[in-house]
Amino acid sequence: xxxxxxxxxxxxxESTNRxxxxxxxxxxxxxxxxxxxxxxxxxxxxxPVSKTAPxxxxxxxxxxxxxxxxxxxxxxxxxxxxxxxxxxxxxxxxTTQPLKDKPIMIxxxxxxxxxxxxxxxxxxxxxxxxxxxxxxxxxxxxxxxGSLQAFNDKGELMNxxxxxxxxxxxxxxxxxxxxxx
Amino acid sequence: MKLIGISGTNVGDSATTLLLNFVKKEFSNLxxxxxxxxxxxxxxxxxxxxGEGRLVQDISQKITEADGVIISTSEHNRSIPSALxxxxxxxxxxxxxxxxxxxxxxxxxxxxxxxxxxxxxxxxxxxxxxxxAxxxxxxxxxxxxxxxxxxxxxxxKDASTIKFLRSCFKNFLHFIQAxxxxxxxxxxxFEPGEYQVSAIGHNGKLxxxxxxxxxxxxxxxxxxxxxxxxxxxxxxxxIPEQIVSGQTLNIDVISGASxxxxxxxxxxxxxxxxxxxxxxxxxxRPKPQNIVEQESLELxxxxxxxxxxxxxxxxxxxxxKAKRQVIVVEKFPAVGGNxxxxxxxxxxxxxxxxxxxxxxxxxxxxxxxVLSQDEDKIDEEYKNDFKKLKKQIENYLQSGNNKLFDSxxxxxxxxxxxxxxxxxxxxxxxxxxxxxxxxxxxxxESVKWLEDIGVEFDPNEVSMPVGAxxxxxxxxxxxxxxxxxxxxxxxxxxxxGKILTDTPVQELLIEDGTIKGVVGHNFEGRQVxxxxxxxxxxxxxxxxxxxxxxxxxxxWTKIDDGIATSNSPAIMGDGIKLGExxxxxxxxxxxxxxxxxxxPVTGELFTGLQVPPANYVIVNKEGKRFVDExxxxxxxxxxxxxxxxxxxxxxxxxxxxxxxxxxxQKIDEQVAAGTLYRADSLTxxxxxxxxxxxxxxxxxxxxxxxxxxxxDPEFGKEVFDLKVQVAPFYATPRKPAMxxxxxxxxxxxxxxxxxxxxxxxxxxxxxxxxxxxxxxGNRLGGNSxxxxxxxxxxxxxMAANNINDx
Numbered sequence: 001x002x003x004x005x006x007x008x009x010x011x012x013x014e015s016t017n018r019x020x021x022x023x024x025x026x027x028x029x030x031x032x033x034x035x036x037x038x039x040x041x042x043x044x045x046x047x048p049v050s051k052t053a054p055x056x057x058x059x060x061x062x063x064x065x066x067x068x069x070x071x072x073x074x075x076x077x078x079x080x081x082x083x084x085x086x087x088x089x090x091x092x093x094x095t096t097q098p099l100k101d102k103p104i105m106i107x108x109x110x111x112x113x114x115x116x117x118x119x120x121x122x123x124x125x126x127x128x129x130x131x132x133x134x135x136x137x138x139x140x141x142x143x144x145x146g147s148l149q150a151f152n153d154k155g156e157l158m159n160x161x162x163x164x165x166x167x168x169x170x171x172x173x174x175x176x177x178x179x180x181x
Numbered sequence: 182m183k184l185i186g187i188s189g190t191n192v193g194d195s196a197t198t199l200l201l202n203f204v205k206k207e208f209s210n211l212x213x214x215x216x217x218x219x220x221x222x223x224x225x226x227x228x229x230x231x232g233e234g235r236l237v238q239d240i241s242q243k244i245t246e247a248d249g250v251i252i253s254t255s256e257h258n259r260s261i262p263s264a265l266x267x268x269x270x271x272x273x274x275x276x277x278x279x280x281x282x283x284x285x286x287x288x289x290x291x292x293x294x295x296x297x298x299x300x301x302x303x304x305x306x307x308x309x310x311x312x313x314a315x316x317x318x319x320x321x322x323x324x325x326x327x328x329x330x331x332x333x334x335x336x337x338k339d340a341s342t343i344k345f346l347r348s349c350f351k352n353f354l355h356f357i358q359a360x361x362x363x364x365x366x367x368x369x370x371f372e373p374g375e376y377q378v379s380a381i382g383h384n385g386k387l388x389x390x391x392x393x394x395x396x397x398x399x400x401x402x403x404x405x406x407x408x409x410x411x412x413x414x415x416x417x418x419x420i421p422e423q424i425v426s427g428q429t430l431n432i433d434v435i436s437g438a439s440x441x442x443x444x445x446x447x448x449x450x451x452x453x454x455x456x457x458x459x460x461x462x463x464x465x466r467p468k469p470q471n472i473v474e475q476e477s478l479e480l481x482x483x484x485x486x487x488x489x490x491x492x493x494x495x496x497x498x499x500x501x502k503a504k505r506q507v508i509v510v511e512k513f514p515a516v517g518g519n520x521x522x523x524x525x526x527x528x529x530x531x532x533x534x535x536x537x538x539x540x541x542x543x544x545x546x547x548x549x550x551v552l553s554q555d556e557d558k559i560d561e562e563y564k565n566d567f568k569k570l571k572k573q574i575e576n577y578l579q580s581g582n583n584k585l586f587d588s589x590x591x592x593x594x595x596x597x598x599x600x601x602x603x604x605x606x607x608x609x610x611x612x613x614x615x616x617x618x619x620x621x622x623x624x625x626e627s628v629k630w631l632e633d634i635g636v637e638f639d640p641n642e643v644s645m646p647v648g649a650x651x652x653x654x655x656x657x658x659x660x661x662x663x664x665x666x667x668x669x670x671x672x673x674x675x676x677x678g679k680i681l682t683d684t685p686v687q688e689l690l691i692e693d694g695t696i697k698g699v700v701g702h703n704f705e706g707r708q709v710x711x712x713x714x715x716x717x718x719x720x721x722x723x724x725x726x727x728x729x730x731x732x733x734x735x736x737w738t739k740i741d742d743g744i745a746t747s748n749s750p751a752i753m754g755d756g757i758k759l760g761e762x763x764x765x766x767x768x769x770x771x772x773x774x775x776x777x778x779x780x781p782v783t784g785e786l787f788t789g790l791q792v793p794p795a796n797y798v799i800v801n802k803e804g805k806r807f808v809d810e811x812x813x814x815x816x817x818x819x820x821x822x823x824x825x826x827x828x829x830x831x832x833x834x835x836x837x838x839x840x841x842x843x844x845x846q847k848i849d850e851q852v853a854a855g856t857l858y859r860a861d862s863l864t865x866x867x868x869x870x871x872x873x874x875x876x877x878x879x880x881x882x883x884x885x886x887x888x889x890x891x892x893d894p895e896f897g898k899e900v901f902d903l904k905v906q907v908a909p910f911y912a913t914p915r916k917p918a919m920x921x922x923x924x925x926x927x928x929x930x931x932x933x934x935x936x937x938x939x940x941x942x943x944x945x946x947x948x949x950x951x952x953x954x955x956x957x958g959n960r961l962g963g964n965s966x967x968x969x970x971x972x973x974x975x976x977x978x979m980a981a982n983n984i985n986d987x
Contacts, residue, residue: 013228044224045263047192079309080302083225083267086260090191093258111440122260122302129258148440 002068002177004034005060009074009085009108011040016109016147017073023155024071024107024170031174034071035063039082045090053095057088061096069103069177070134076110076119081126093131103177104134105169107142109150115143137176142169182212182354185247187219189254189265189288189303196289196327197296199335201253204287207336207343208350214251217243224263225270241276249283249357250314256290256299261306269306275433279307279314280465283360285353287322287346289330295323315363317356320349368514369463370750371395371456378455380448382441389445391452395753396512396685397702398425401449416441424449427469430460477708482506482679484980485699485713487686487756490518491966492949492973493719494669498634499977500715501676505984508711509678510701512685513751516670518721519950520969521662522749526644526654527966529624530592535653538585538643544652548574548586551594562614563597566590585643587653593621595650595961600923602958604735604771613768613954615930620955620964620971627970628655635668648814648962665966684709689716689759689945696763696944715944715980718934719973722922722950723754724773730919735771736958739822745784745918747776756951760926763945766937768953770924774960777817779918780856781827789857789913790832791842795902798831798884804867804877806884809896815959818917829858829870830913831881833905848911858912866910881905921960925953932976944983948976 006021018036025034041056053061064070074081092099106123108116120141127134142165144150150157157163186205188198205214217240244250254261272278286303288296300321307314322345324330324337332338337346371393379386392400401421416438423432430450434442450460484500486493489511497507509516551574559567570590577586601611632638637658644654657664673680683703690698690710698713723729725748731740746752757767780788790797794810801807801824808820821828832840837848851857860866867877885904887893893901926934926947933941934952949969956964 011224011226011228040226044267045191077225077270078273078312079305080260080266083263083270086257086266087224087263090257090263118305122305125298125302126258126260132258 002032002174003066004032004069004071005064005067006034006036006071006073007085007088008036008038009072010082011038011084012075015075016111016144016150017075017107019151019155020107020109020144020147021071021073023151023157024166026155027166028170031170035067037063039084039088042088042091045087045094047090047094051095053091057091057095061092061098064098064102067102068181069105069173070099071105071107072123073107073109074116074119074123076108076114076116079118080122081119085123086126089126089132093129097131097133099127099132099134101133101135101180103173103180104136105140105173106136107144107166109144109147111146111148113145115145115147117141117143135180137173140169140172142166182249182357183247184212184214185244185250186214186216187250187252187265187268188216189219189252189262189268191220191262191264193220195255196291196324196330197253197255199331200287200289200324200327200337201251203331203335203337204251204253204346204350208347211350211354212248215243215247219264219268222268222271225267225274227274237271237276241272241278244272244278244282247282249285249353249360250279251285251287251353252303254286254288254296254299254303256288256294256296259298260302261299265303266306269312273309273311277311277313277431279312281360281363282314283317283353283357284314285317285320285349285356287324287349289324289327291326291328293325295325295327297321297323315356315360317353320352322346322349369396369453369458371397371453371458374456376452376455378448378451380444380451382444387441387444387448389448389452391449391456393452393456393458397428398449398453401425401445403445416445420445421449423469427466428463429466429469430463431466431468433468477710478703479710479712480508481712482508483713483984484508484715484717484977485510485711486717486719486977487699487759488518488718488720488949488951489513489516489680489682490719490721490949490969491520491665491669492721492951492969492976493518493717494666494673495970495973496717496719496946496948496977496980497678498669498672498676499974500717500981501673501678503978503981505981507673507678508713509673509680510684510686510699510709510711511680511682512701512755513749514683516680516682517662517666517749519724519749519752520966521666522747523662523966526646526656526661526963527624527628527970528592528646528649528653528961528963529628529655529967530587530589530621530653531625531628531655532587534640535585535587535643536582538652540583540585541652544585545578548578560597560611563594567594570594585652587651589621589624591651592624592653593617596621596956596964599650599961600955600957600959602736602772604958605738606735608735608771610769610772610957612957616928616955619930619975620967623971623974624967627967627974630974631665631668631970634672636664646963649964650961654963665970681709686720686755686759689763691763696942715946715983717932717976717980718756718759718926718945718947718951719949719969719976720756720759720951721752722748722925723752723757724748724919724922724950725750725752726754727919729754730773730922733770733924734773736773737775737819737822739826741826741916744826745779745782745916747779747784747786747918747920752950754922756947757925760934760945760947760951763942764936765934765942765945766927766939768924768927769957770953772923772958773919774921774923775814775818775917776920777814777821777917778830778915781914781916782856784918787842789843789851789915790830790837790840790848790911791913792830792832792836792839793902795900796832796836796839798881798905799828800831800872800877800880801825801828802872804872805880806896809893809898811898811900821915821917826916828915830915831905832911832913833903834907834909836903836905837911839903856914858914859909861908861910863905863910866912870912870914921956921965922950923953923956923958923960925951927954928952928972930975931979932972933979946976946980948972
């Protein structure tokens, strides 16, 4: 059993990325606990001269440091990640740096067909920046397109191929987390 | 040049901002840059309706109005700062000010990379749908080691860096000019009708019917039985309402029903494209105004003139001279109509002036022909004038005068004889005497009147426009069509007349069975009601309306669907239809005039290799000659139509030198563009234009032998010059293009529109190509300008007097 922090990559009220994380939390409850965090809890990054983090940033940073890994599910806005997610990562890079060598799983859901492919590629580059230094599994990505129609009333993924793909990815990720402890 | 500068950083006094400030200061002589602080906006969140909405709109407005935007970015974690990211999200959510906006990216970083990775991300972001900016490519300005790059006055220290920045900035200004060009021409034209599409709704397909007129989306009907009730109902009501009222597809989706909203918008877009419009243009249009502002605009005036060409503007000028209030409504964004396209002079007999020019060889023979003409073939009403003309000619010939002859009667008889035609059904037509009489009597008065308004004519040249048959053309000194329009427009503006452009008239305003004005709409889609005591129709003929030409045609054996036109695309027969709505009589509608030797696509006359008929050889698509190249316009046109319309003018390297419309550079460009063919052998040329080479070579060999013999046994061509023998060889594709429509509303000599019983329709006047009866079956070159300025003046004066009568 591993402990993970799930980050919803948007502050929007309605979000299929939140749905995806909630589904994963249920689906993989045997292998892991996933605590879901919301971006609306954090202030807009303003690069304070003191380099001190606001209280909420400290709190999530401590949780991440204590956790075995992080799952980020990002939407795609304008070919990149939402500013709200970028802002959180700026806080991390500039102050507490909790993602250093932390195993990170990236997923993404979009209404259209591409499933946030470009946002995920940006996110990988961003997490690879020296001040963040997240630990990313090479070659694994999970792109959920047509996300509005993807879940049933109980919040379960309906497409069995997409389900299997996620199962496989998560299995690999758990192994990756264990290896990197 | 106005630019907006954006510093993409979360902090105030960063090097990124210093760089932007430096650009503003250093290039202040090249452009005015206003720097917007984006940190006043909160972190973007689509679910929160922020109080700052106004702020988002204000910034968006500034960007929309600017010529371009410069974004200076820092780099945070290999990407752009969240502040800049959030700003772009605000600017691509409800507002889309970056759409087609030129953007230049610059950036700084503390280390040596100079924001290189952030700039690449920024390019991708600005390229995304919803942002759609036009980013200057190349010109990457990366300022590394920013901590030591500026001096104490915050100027960049390194001269070569400044030099490079300057060159990037100048390239950006150039890019803005190019972008302006790309952003032009945002008009849409539809094929009117009902279009069925099925949009994607939340629960499947939404069958929709979209009705469009020529330039507007008129109605959107949605079959909603498959959709769940509730929020979607708002979508089905509000979105079509907004699309129709704003004539735009730039519509906010309804929160909570975005899929259905997009379904409706996409469905309308599909219908627009089916109707031959461009939905992308409608998506770029501004959002609809508030419904409150969409109420009709009501105006009142004495005289309203429909159409801003030469006829309409001279009618307006005359009504203004009679101290009446005047509004001119023009459907296009600028006045000018077909008049502004004319290259030809204006006919008016002015014997005193013409008598100062020497007569040319051949003119005497033409006059002698008149004397030998059989009087019995002259229609009764013209007989008297014809006899008097004969006397004038006899006197002139006897006097031994060697100067150019002319008289009003000679102009009149030529107009009459030139216009006399019989159509395919055997119906004969000739110009109505009282109209032709006025035209020729008042022609010179029209020239003098134009001089008063401010048109300068060249006193040193009496010219003969193509198809005019006599030298009586008065030619403006300034560029021709524009000379008339600019002088008239200035006069109208100075005299307090009002010109509403972008305002097509859709119907006549009728109250108690009488015409009381017009109803149209402006570019915002807002209805415009103009109450007026007199209405002058001066909207031109229907030379750009192929369907209408085909409907009425009785003269040509065939009108191609794809026929080109020399007319302005505005010339769609609008005024004729308005007249028909009040039962106006039409006259001579079956007769139209074509330019036989025109560009097959554009209808333009002066493309390809235009050489004297003595030199060119015309071949059809089979590679055979089919007509004497010297034939008149009518004969050439009909021969072309009989041969499938498309034909080629063949020339060789020697003949090329006689071309009067082109030069080597233009020729090379046209060959490269595929609008002119060139080959080193006749066989190869034939292959290029898809003609059987043997047939083609045989045709040219025969033609060359006729030139040697000075005799053409096939078509009787009489004047030869060059043979086709020196490589390279050229083929210019040509096709007859629609040029002038002679038919139109029936008018009396006072420009009143008549109904089918020959009775005057109260308050309605018509002038110019919209009216028929003058040129009958064929218009003399140079007579259309005489027509519009003479009957335009009459219509304006009578419309003004109409008010005195009451």
